[in-house]
Amino acid sequence: MFHTATNEKIGNHLADLIKQSKYKSDRQFGIAYFKQRYHFDPSPEEIQKTQNRICQIKKGNKGIQIEDLPIFSELLQVSIEDILSAGAVLAPISNRTTNYSIACSKDPSEWKAYLQREDKPVLNPDEFNKTIIDYALEVGNYSFLKYLMDSHYIWFVGNDPGEYYIGFGAGTSIERREIGFTDILDITLKESDDLRFKMITLAIKNNDFDVLDQLHARELPMLYTLGCMYAFHPRSDELPSSQNIDNMIQCIASSSKGTLNYFFENFEITPSRPRQESSSFIFPYSGAVLDIMIRQKNRNVSYILEKVITYNKSILKKLLQLTNNSIKNLTAFYESANGSFYSNSHYIHEAWKNYYFYPQTGFVAYTTPVYLKPYHGFITNVVHVTAKSSDSEIQFLIDELNETYDTFNQYFNKKENPQDV
Known part of the structure; x- marks a missing residue:
């Protein structure tokens, strides 16, 4: 048992450790730290940013983060207790295999041996409340995560679409021990769809x-x-919303044209509820991706804007076709039953009665009147952006996109006044 020292004392101790180490300077230590954590060489900007953070830790202005500790311990060849106690506790460096060490490993034989251990450390978080999946995602060990998925040790999306509404049925095939042990990895995967967003970001970076x-x-x-x-x-x-979702959105916005095409193609969803028809959607965060692309002056932004404008217009066309057909069918239905008792405004009102638009999220839904056969309906989503561009051609496309989006809202606002539709 030991007491954690103040940030100032830890910072002073860390300064001494770096000075005595083979790195000698904050810059050299920062480069080694970055490579160990992210597994690629840092850019000059990333080196400076990392160096500045280490400098702030040394001054006591910032504390060491949990994810820093195993890396600092390994690079400086001291125990975590030594760092946190500012040198007061000289515990030996542990040579034990841990969730973190395996998550950083590139050796398949080490992975397999750890996964097959009888005490099942892979199924539980460590003293920092992190599982092996947490660490592998943080350090970006894509080959290890691919191994886990390809070998069916874990999956982020299960085989039962009936589970997708609660988190895609993520899980693990690693068997739990007998009752009496915790072994919570399966529950963690099922309850945390946020881990899937981290894996998506890694897959984008690996063009997979x-x-x-x-x-x-x-x-x-x-x-x-x-x-x-x-x-x-x-x-x-x-x-x-979460930080992992934000990171994924940023990664998509900076990705290749092929990846952008992938995320901006509409796709079909078969809902888990019975008697519900399949629906077509576009990536729900499309607007957020486009906002970043516009602000960053991405070279593909015009192409994607045109693609989304075409998509929005296709949904609007579908809506108007259904409502116009409903008006015609309602007119024929009522006239055959009651002559011309109702006015045209009544038919318009009835046709638009089941139209809904949710402007905050972009969802659009419509169903034809239930007594008209055959019955038709759809739910989907459309896209808008909030960013503006100094490029007149880009801004023209932005305005055109947002005009299509506003049209959906205008129709919804006029639903109670169908004569204006």
Whole structure:
């Protein structure tokens, strides 16, 4: 048992350790730290940023993060206890194999041996409350994660579409021990769809479209709960959000044209609820990706804007075709039953009665009047952006896109006044 020292004392001790180490300078230590954590060479900007952070830690202005400790311990050849106690506790460096060490390993034989251990350390978080999956995702050990997936040790998306609405049915094939042990990896995977977003980001960086397909990378669990009937409409004004989602969005915005094409293609979802038809959607974070592309003056932004404009217009065309057909069918239905008792405004009102638009998330839903046969309906989503461009051609496309989006909102606002539609 030991007491953690203050940030200032830890910083002073860290300064001494770096000075006594083979790295000698913050810059050299920062480069070694970056390579150990991310497994690629840092850019000059990343070197400077890392060096500045180490300098702030040494001054006591910032504390060491949990994910830093195993790396600092290995690079400086001291124990974590030594670092946190500012040298007061000189515990020996542990040579034991850990979740972190295996997550950093490039040796398949080490992976296999660790996964087959009888005490099942792979199934539980360590003293820092992190599993081997957490560490592998953090350090970007894509080959290890691919090994786990290809060998069916873990999966981020299961085989049962009936589970997709709660997190894609993620799980592990590594058997738990007898009752009495914790072994929570399977529960962790099932309850944390956020881990899937980390894996999606790694798959994008590795240009691995097969894995993106396995991960259902464009999809959200909530899409499997949606249907065109009002009872199955979205119940939240916000999409899921997290730092991992933000990182994924940023990664997509900076990706290749091929990857952008992948994420901006619409896709089919068969909902988990019975008697619900398949629906077509576009990546729910498309607008957020485009906002970043516009601000960064991405060379592919015009191409993607044109693609999304075409998509929005196709949804608008589908909506208008259904409502116009409903008006015609309603007119024929009522006139055959009651002569010309109702006015045309009544038919328009009835035709638009089951139209809904959710502007915060972009979902659009419509169903034809239930007494008209055959019955038709759909739910989907459309895209808008908030960023602006100094490039007049880009801004023209932005305006055109947002005009299509605003049209959906205008129709919804006029629903109670169908004569204006």
